[in-house]
Amino acid sequence: MLAHAGDMTPVHRGDKPDGEFQRIGRSFSCCSLHFRGGDPCPRPRVPVPVAMVVDGRMANETTDLLVVGGGINGAGIARDAAGRGLSVLLVEKDDLAEHTSSASTKLIHGGLRYLEYGEFRLVRESLIEREQLWGMAPHIIWPLRFVLPQTQSPRPAWMVRTGLFLYDHLGGREKLPGTETIRLDASPFGDGLKERRGRAFVYSDCWVEDSRLVVLNARDAANRGADIRTRSRLVSARREDGLWAVTVANGNGEHRVQARVLVNAAGPWVSDVIAATGVNARGRGVRLVKGSHIVVPRLYEGDHALMLQNPDRRIVFAVPYEGKFTLVGTTDEPWEGAPAKAQISAGETDYLLDTANRYFSRTLTASDIAWSYAGIRPLYDEKPGRNGPGSASSVTRDYLLDLDAEGDRAPMLSVFGGKITTYRKLAEHAMHELARFFPKAGPAWTAGATLPGGDLDDFDAFVRALVADRPELPPALLRRLARAYGTDVRAVLGDAQAMADLGEDFGGGLTAAEVDYLRNREWARTADDVLFRRSKLGLHVPAGTAERVAAHLA
Numbered sequence: 001m002l003a004h005a006g007d008m009t010p011v012h013r014g015d016k017p018d019g020e021f022q023r024i025g026r027s028f029s030c031c032s033l034h035f036r037g038g039d040p041c042p043r044p045r046v047p048v049p050v051a052m053v054v055d056g057r058m059a060n061e062t063t064d065l066l067v068v069g070g071g072i073n074g075a076g077i078a079r080d081a082a083g084r085g086l087s088v089l090l091v092e093k094d095d096l097a098e099h100t101s102s103a104s105t106k107l108i109h110g111g112l113r114y115l116e117y118g119e120f121r122l123v124r125e126s127l128i129e130r131e132q133l134w135g136m137a138p139h140i141i142w143p144l145r146f147v148l149p150q151t152q153s154p155r156p157a158w159m160v161r162t163g164l165f166l167y168d169h170l171g172g173r174e175k176l177p178g179t180e181t182i183r184l185d186a187s188p189f190g191d192g193l194k195e196r197r198g199r200a201f202v203y204s205d206c207w208v209e210d211s212r213l214v215v216l217n218a219r220d221a222a223n224r225g226a227d228i229r230t231r232s233r234l235v236s237a238r239r240e241d242g243l244w245a246v247t248v249a250n251g252n253g254e255h256r257v258q259a260r261v262l263v264n265a266a267g268p269w270v271s272d273v274i275a276a277t278g279v280n281a282r283g284r285g286v287r288l289v290k291g292s293h294i295v296v297p298r299l300y301e302g303d304h305a306l307m308l309q310n311p312d313r314r315i316v317f318a319v320p321y322e323g324k325f326t327l328v329g330t331t332d333e334p335w336e337g338a339p340a341k342a343q344i345s346a347g348e349t350d351y352l353l354d355t356a357n358r359y360f361s362r363t364l365t366a367s368d369i370a371w372s373y374a375g376i377r378p379l380y381d382e383k384p385g386r387n388g389p390g391s392a393s394s395v396t397r398d399y400l401l402d403l404d405a406e407g408d409r410a411p412m413l414s415v416f417g418g419k420i421t422t423y424r425k426l427a428e429h430a431m432h433e434l435a436r437f438f439p440k441a442g443p444a445w446t447a448g449a450t451l452p453g454g455d456l457d458d459f460d461a462f463v464r465a466l467v468a469d470r471p472e473l474p475p476a477l478l479r480r481l482a483r484a485y486g487t488d489v490r491a492v493l494g495d496a497q498a499m500a501d502l503g504e505d506f507g508g509g510l511t512a513a514e515v516d517y518l519r520n521r522e523w524a525r526t527a528d529d530v531l532f533r534r535s536k537l538g539l540h541v542p543a544g545t546a547e548r549v550a551a552h553l554a
């Protein structure tokens with residue numbers, strides 16, 4: 001069902017509380033979260049038919065796209081489709097970004113090491129996406145310089161130099177500085193390193209707040225009319241009369257939904273969702289590979305990251321994290337358990353500590369670890385068994401879109417693999433695959449379209465203006481909020497001029513005003529949603545905060 005003029009009831013469908021599955025007529029999408037400083041919405045409002053879910057029974061209306069999975073790929077596809085005028089319902093069984101999409105190394109990167117595996121298509125697409133995504137969300141994505149010491153390199157310098165030459169020239173680099181070679185003993189980039197006699201290469205990539213990228217895509221999808229349902233699980237789906245008849249379970253019981261197209265963006269659960277449809281997996285496989293990170297007290301000064309090469313030829317990143325920490329990761333371990341149960345193992349902890357201790361002067365032990373997390377990569381298994389169980393790092397990071405739509409069967413598109421970096425292109429490719437089912441859908445539009453809060457040219461200038469505007473609020477708090485919400489920071493702060501205006505103070509800079517914003521605009525329901533996904537304030541707040549936030553949300 002495509003957008004056409006109709007009733008313009010101002011309902012943001014993404015704002016309804018969980019479980020309130022009901023028929024709510026038509027709504028419109030508005031980019032009201034995007035405009036600068038209170039200017040009127042610069043884009044025309046596009047009326048979009050609303051989803052069609054009625055408690056306990058099949059509704060008459062049918063949604064165009066039912067997207068399963070609120071990770072980066074599901075949220076990105078929902079946004080793209082909603083912006084083309086399609087009606088979209090996204091169901092996520094847990095919280096947005098609760099799984100792989102909050103457990104990444106948080107790099108928007110070409111993937112220098114993928115060149116070793118000949119993944120030129122993937123690297124080129126990723127390199128081009130770096131600056132594209134940075135421009136779309138400069139509050140949550142920013143450039144980083146990466147120092148690659150050659151002091152303990154298992155690769156000859158000529159090989160690394162050749163890789164970096166390709167990296168600089170494969171495409172898409174306009175603003176990011178290119179590679180340089182430095183002497184570690186003569187550069188601040190050598191700070192904190194044990195071995196400073198020798199050279200290093202310094203190159204560019206970008207950082208991303210991964211879980212916020214997911215939430216902002218969902219927010220933008222909802223602004224454009226999509227219905228985003230967290231804590232809502234697809235239980236089963238069957239093809240009936242050319243449509244999908246889907247059962248979704250949430251806190252209010254089971255609901256029946258009709259959709260023209262099913263998009264399976266369930267990440268590590270992609271095969272389970274295929275099984276829940278009763279459809280043959282057509283030989284497509286997913287290989288689950290666990291990756292873990294540790295967060296330790298800051299190991300060096302400076303805003304740069306380091307790419308550390310290990311004797312096993314694997315690489316581990318050390319990245320400045322949340323001001324006072326360094327993030328160290330990742331590992332690659334085959335995983336056969338339930339994806340939601342992934343946790344860092346003792347072996348992974350030792351591996352990451354050994355890597356850090358090999359490079360940095362400060363000696364770390366397990367007691368230095370402030371936090372750790374683990375995630376499951378849902379990698380596309382090109383040729384099962386080719387690489388053997390020991391070579392999880394060499395499984396392709398590229399993605400595959402599998403369209404099951406023979407004859408007049410209701411189509412299902414399944415997403416295998418992918419990276420945070422390629423999510424926008426993946427969504428565009430997904431919509432290209434589905435274009436023939438929606439001939440009236442709009443064209444590709446996401447290149448250059450800012451995400452909520454991302455309509456700012458110069459982040460530092462934006463922060464300076466914000467601080468000048470609210471002189472009684474702590475500048476460090478304003479800077480953190482600007483990083484998280486960009487120009488939408490004004491919606492978080494309202495008219496507040498002083499801390500007392502922001503309501504209950506939970507410590508660590510978290511106030512009731514922010515928690516309310518996260519609940520009302522970003523689907524936060526639990527303390528973890530607030531403290532570890534929509535922010536990382538969990539690393540900074542005093543003991544007892546989680547309980548107080550939970551009580552506030554109740």
Ligand SMILES: Cc1cc2nc3c(=O)[nH]c(=O)nc-3n(C[C@H](O)[C@H](O)[C@H](O)COP(=O)(O)OP(=O)(O)OC[C@H]3O[C@@H](n4cnc5c(N)ncnc54)[C@H](O)[C@@H]3O)c2cc1C
Nearest residue numbers: 069071072073093100101105107234267291418419420421
């Ligand atoms: C350790 C590690 C480091 C990484 N580092 C990087 C990096 O630096 N840069 C980069 O670009 N990429 C990186 N990646 C890759 C990237 O994180 C993933 O490719 C991406 O997050 C996958 O997103 P997704 O949406 O496919 O899966 P997910 O984020 O897992 O989302 C799938 C969602 O589907 C939901 N779901 C499943 N079944 C159902 C159901 N029946 N009903 C409703 N919902 C359901 C799940 O709850 C889940 O939230 C890394 C990955 C890992 C593991």
